Amino acid sequence: MQALRIVVVGIALTVASVVLRGLPPLAAKGGAEESATCGAPVPAQPQVRWITQEQAGPLVEDTTNVAFVDARDKNAFESGHIAGALHVPMDTGTVDAAQVAMLRGFRTVIAYCDTSGGCARSSRLANLLANAGLRDVRVLEGGLPAWLERRYPAEAGACRLCP
Amino acid sequence: MQAVPMTALDRPAGRVLVGLARLGLATVFAWAAVPKLLDPTSLAQSIDNYHLLPSIAVQVSALAVPVFELVIVLALVTGVYARGAALVGAAMLALFAGGMTQAIVRGINIDCGCFGSAAAAQITWLSVARNVGLIAVAAVVCLGPERLFVRGGTTTGGARPDAENASGDVATTRGA
Numbered sequence: 001m002q003a004l005r006i007v008v009v010g011i012a013l014t015v016a017s018v019v020l021r022g023l024p025p026l027a028a029k030g031g032a033e034e035s036a037t038c039g040a041p042v043p044a045q046p047q048v049r050w051i052t053q054e055q056a057g058p059l060v061e062d063t064t065n066v067a068f069v070d071a072r073d074k075n076a077f078e079s080g081h082i083a084g085a086l087h088v089p090m091d092t093g094t095v096d097a098a099q100v101a102m103l104r105g106f107r108t109v110i111a112y113c114d115t116s117g118g119c120a121r122s123s124r125l126a127n128l129l130a131n132a133g134l135r136d137v138r139v140l141e142g143g144l145p146a147w148l149e150r151r152y153p154a155e156a157g158a159c160r161l162c163p
Numbered sequence: 164m165q166a167v168p169m170t171a172l173d174r175p176a177g178r179v180l181v182g183l184a185r186l187g188l189a190t191v192f193a194w195a196a197v198p199k200l201l202d203p204t205s206l207a208q209s210i211d212n213y214h215l216l217p218s219i220a221v222q223v224s225a226l227a228v229p230v231f232e233l234v235i236v237l238a239l240v241t242g243v244y245a246r247g248a249a250l251v252g253a254a255m256l257a258l259f260a261g262g263m264t265q266a267i268v269r270g271i272n273i274d275c276g277c278f279g280s281a282a283a284a285q286i287t288w289l290s291v292a293r294n295v296g297l298i299a300v301a302a303v304v305c306l307g308p309e310r311l312f313v314r315g316g317t318t319t320g321g322a323r324p325d326a327e328n329a330s331g332d333v334a335t336t337r338g339a
């Protein structure tokens with residue numbers, strides 16, 4: 001009975017907190033998605049293709065030839081990303097020369113995000129990279145959520161190799 | 164006739180142990196609650212990273228968790244419904260331990276969000292073990308006497324009456 005009273009008080013105060021403070025936002029899925037997709041249109045490049053989780057999974061070990069690129073914002077990236085992934089956020093909807101240069105040394109670049117908006121961020125990133133001259137750019141089907149469901153390697157923290 | 168302590172926790176040494184357990188548990192929950200209250204956005208993101216709940220549940224949880232933690236702190240410190248608070252606290256700790264365990268098993272190496280944005284802490288089995296230890300401390304509070312200060316077998320004041328026998332002595336009763 002005591003526990004029930006504690007729970008009732010907790011619920012009441014939580015409701016009051018929701019009313020007074022409002023719900024906290026989650027990592028701007030809608031916001032970043034809008035900025036990424038509302039920027040100048042990027043023509044779809046024919047060399048940008050999808051890659052399945054099963055095809056991409058083994059490639060995470062080939063760190064010399066394959067780069068995974070995370071298109072989400074900094075907080076989301078540092079909270080958890082594909083092991084060894086590089087970070088090219090699509091907050092501004094563009095990529096800069098330093099980021100492209102970082103990726104030129106890889107044979108294959110696989111862009112991913114959290115799949116919100118139908119992988120809009122990773123698709124945009126992939127097309128921008130292809131526009132910049134990268135030859136083999138893929139978009140990871142299912143993004144990070146599907147990767148984690150398959151228990152493929154993941155890690156957290158800042159990007160170690162990014163400019 | 165003097166009241167007879169029901170368990171070892173009713174004896175003076177046991178009451179000290181229960182008091183320390185209450186204080187320790189209250190300190191941990193307070194330390195966890197304050198940064199979460201100040202930065203619910205980071206907490207929401209940490210909870211979301213576990214990939215367990217829909218967005219709306221994540222957002223409500225980000226507000227509910229520190230509120231419940233503070234309620235537990237107040238109950239433990241004041242002694243009002245302390246055992247019930249310890250039980251609720253143990254349930255929360257078990258829930259968090261379950262969430263961390265599934266993250267470890269799934270291979271997700273992420274900030275556990277245990278102490279809000281004040282101290283980013285990677286999830287490890289030590290994190291789970293810490294929670295299990297705290298559950299044990301909460302169990303001590305749950306099993307201990309409601310009132311810590313006993314004078315000559317008679318409890319002092321308080322809202323919840325103890326059963327009295329015909330001679331006026333007091334027999335303590337239990338109920339969380």
